[in-house]
Amino acid sequence: xxxxxxxxxxxxxxxxxxxxxxxxxxxxxxxxxxxxxxxxxxxxxxxxxxxxxxxxxxxxxxxxxxxxxxxxxxxxxxxxxxxxxxxxxxxxxxxxxxxxxxxxxxxxxxxxxxxxxxxxxxxxxxxxxxxxxxxxxxxxxxxxxxx
Amino acid sequence: xxxxxxxxxxxxxxxxxxxxxxxxxxxxxxxxxxxxxxxxxxxxxxxxxxxxxxxxxxxxxxxxxxxxxxxxxxxxxxxxxxxxxxxxxxxxxxxxxxxxxxxxxxxxxxxxxxxxxxxxxxxxxxxxxxxxxxxxxxxxxxxxxxxxxxxxxxxxxxxxxxxxxxxxxxxxxxxxxxxxxxxxxxxxxxxxxxxxxxxxxxxxxxxxxxxxxxxxxxxxxxxxxxxxxxxxxxxxxxxxxxxxxxxxxxxxxxxxxxxxxxxxxxxxxxxxxxxxxxxxxxxxxxxxxxxxxxxxxxxxxxxxxxxxxxxxxxxxxxxxxxxxx
Numbered sequence: 278x279x280x281x282x283x284x285x286x287x288x289x290x291x292x293x294x295x296x297x298x299x300x301x302x303x304x305x306x307x308x309x310x311x312x313x314x315x316x317x318x319x320x321x322x323x324x325x326x327x328x329x330x331x332x333x334x335x336x337x338x339x340x341x342x343x344x345x346x347x348x349x350x351x352x353x354x355x356x357x358x359x360x361x362x363x364x365x366x367x368x369x370x371x372x373x374x375x376x377x378x379x380x381x382x383x384x385x386x387x388x389x390x391x392x393x394x395x396x397x398x399x400x401x402x403x404x405x406x407x408x409x410x411x412x413x414x415x416x417x418x419x420x421x422x423x424x
Numbered sequence: 425x426x427x428x429x430x431x432x433x434x435x436x437x438x439x440x441x442x443x444x445x446x447x448x449x450x451x452x453x454x455x456x457x458x459x460x461x462x463x464x465x466x467x468x469x470x471x472x473x474x475x476x477x478x479x480x481x482x483x484x485x486x487x488x489x490x491x492x493x494x495x496x497x498x499x500x501x502x503x504x505x506x507x508x509x510x511x512x513x514x515x516x517x518x519x520x521x522x523x524x525x526x527x528x529x530x531x532x533x534x535x536x537x538x539x540x541x542x543x544x545x546x547x548x549x550x551x552x553x554x555x556x557x558x559x560x561x562x563x564x565x566x567x568x569x570x571x572x573x574x575x576x577x578x579x580x581x582x583x584x585x586x587x588x589x590x591x592x593x594x595x596x597x598x599x600x601x602x603x604x605x606x607x608x609x610x611x612x613x614x615x616x617x618x619x620x621x622x623x624x625x626x627x628x629x630x631x632x633x634x635x636x637x638x639x640x641x642x643x644x645x646x647x648x649x650x651x652x653x654x655x656x657x658x659x660x661x662x663x664x665x666x667x668x669x670x671x672x673x674x675x676x677x678x679x680x681x682x683x684x685x686x687x688x689x690x691x692x693x694x695x696x697x698x699x700x701x702x703x704x705x706x707x708x709x710x711x712x713x714x715x716x717x718x719x720x721x722x723x724x725x726x727x728x729x730x731x732x733x734x735x736x737x738x739x740x741x742x743x744x745x746x747x748x749x
Contacts, residue, residue, distance in 0.1 A: 310723070311508040363503035363510055364725040380728060411712050 302368035302379065305345035307361055312337040316353050316390045340392065343369065343376070349400040352376050352389035359387055478710035480506065483520050483621060483652065483703050484679065484722055484734035493702035494730065502732060505721040509711045512725070520703035525561040526620040528608040529581070531590075532628035534569040534599035537658045540685060544627050544658060545590050550689035551625070552585055556697065562620075564611065568604035570597035571634065601628055602635035602642040605674070609642075609649035621703075622651040625696070626674070627685070629659045630667025639670060646678050647717075648739050653678040654699075656692055658685050679735035716740055 315338035336357040343350045354360070361367060361378050368379040377386040395403075482504065486494040499517040503510050529548055533541060552563060565576035565585055574593050577584040605626065612622045632639070646653060655671040661684065675682045681699065683692050711718075716739050722732035 307510055309508045310505045310510055310721075360723065360728055362725050362728055363505075363512070363723050364500075365512060408712070411714065414714070415712075 302370050303345050304366050304368060305343045305350075306366060307341045307363050308344050309342035310361075310363070311340055312357070313340040313353070314338070315355070316392060341389070343367075343378075344397070344400070345369075347397050349395045349397055350376060350391055351393035352378075353392050354387070354389055359389065361387070361389075478740070479515060479707050480710055480718075480738065481705060481707045482720065482722075482734055483523075483705050484732055485699060485703050487731045487733070489729040489731075491731075493698055495702060497704060499706075501725060501727065501730065502722050503725050504706065504708065505723060506708075506711050507713045507715070507718045509713075511708050511711065513708065515707045515709065517704065517706050519701075520621060520705045521701055523619065523621045523705065524558070524617075525563075525623060525700075526612055526615060526617065527561070527563045527623045527625065528611060529563065529565045529625045530573075530604050530608050530627065531565065531567045531576075532569070532599065532601065532604075532626075532658060533567045533590075533593070533595040534633075535596045536599060536631055536633075537629050538596060540658045541595065543685060545587055547656070547685065547689040547692065548627065549585065549587065551693055551696075552581055554689075554693055556700075557582060566604060566608055566611075567593055567595075568600055568607075569595050571600060573600065573604040573607040598634035599628070599632055600635045601630065601632035601670075602637050602639060605642050605653075606637055606645050609645045609651050612651055613649045622649065623680075624651055624653045626653055626655045626671070627658060628655070628667075628671070630655070630657065630665070630669075630671040632670070639673070643674065643677050646674065647735065647737055650735070650738060651678060652735065653680040654683060654696060655680065656683045656685055656687075661686060677736045679733055681733075710740060713740070 315336075338357060339354040339359060339361075341352050341354075341361055343352055360380075362380055370377050372386075372388060374391070375388045376391055377388050379385070380387050486497045486502070488494055499514060500512070503512045504514075505511070529552070531544060531548060537544065548565065552565075555563075557563070562579045563581045564578045565581050567574050567576050567590065572594075576589055576593065605624065608624050612624075635642075637645075653674050655675045657668060657671055659665065659667060672682050674680075681695060683695055687695070717737055718740060719737040720734060722734055724730040724732070
């Protein structure tokens, strides 16, 4: 009986630990971060397909570009201090309409609203295009300076 | 005759082409193998290759959840967010106490701070005499009041800063605070030493009354000059004022610290020396960006309780190989 209660407690109290043990985490890298607008309640990519998220505060919220093998996510924290550790590789999983990110060695997860999702190959192509444009602009600037 | 001249001309052109080709081939060979291949006599060819690399150098401070300096910070404990780009690959990471200091103490001698003026002079004197200066460090003192910023002593204030010298200068009148900070940042920039840590220690109540330049302009100057500002508020503790808010804004943008005259010379000195000992310097390749201004933020990679302090950003000077302090 005690074991059963303990197991139930574990399931309720440490979803992150269990998720890690079951191995349902995906891995990704945060490549961009900025403080932007919070996603108001009832908006966002996944909310359109599911339920509403919590109401947001007036302060700016951190927005991250999280790159995984197959998909690139733009995720937004619920509060200005909803930070993700910017390690080379971070663990995350889908949780209802949000992304749950492991923030410190499997003890704790933070939930982020999903603002955008893009297939990785498409995102890579877009990045290459942006880089080319920037290089062209720099070359043009250098030419103008030389004249 | 004309035929033989024509043959000679063609021959000369061929010779010239051959010589040009030989020269290009030799240069290409030298460029490719010049550094790695020894010549016939066994000596390596003394070639130096130059390339321009834009690098960002950033002085920053790390504290734990109790606001204590982190002494054993590692390279992989933090990432820099430079214009939204997350940077983890650093070229170098060292302690900042290895860098030479170029310090300018800017002292307010205007009407509004005259009641604390003597205390201010005493604190500056103690600060200069007790600071653990090293060979090559410089300290300059400026005083501002009325419409002017005046030089008290330059570079060698360890020996030349005296109370008499300060009292011989005019005091009272209006407060050209922003102009004085601009004079100090310009002086630091004009010395043009890239490998120094530029610091301004500003003693003032923050209430500018007459400057020619605006707060926004002086904030930009501070970022351009890559100077860290430590403000010592001369005001007695009380309700928040505009002056205090301005001092906070200046130190936050520059990555410095806000201190109070009430902390005493020893308290101020300890805070400054703490920063001096536990500051870190990181360098990284300049990330591509569409704008001249790069905003910076340092965030932890593992331990979210770590806090980082650095300047708000920097301006990339096109054509310069170094952009940081």
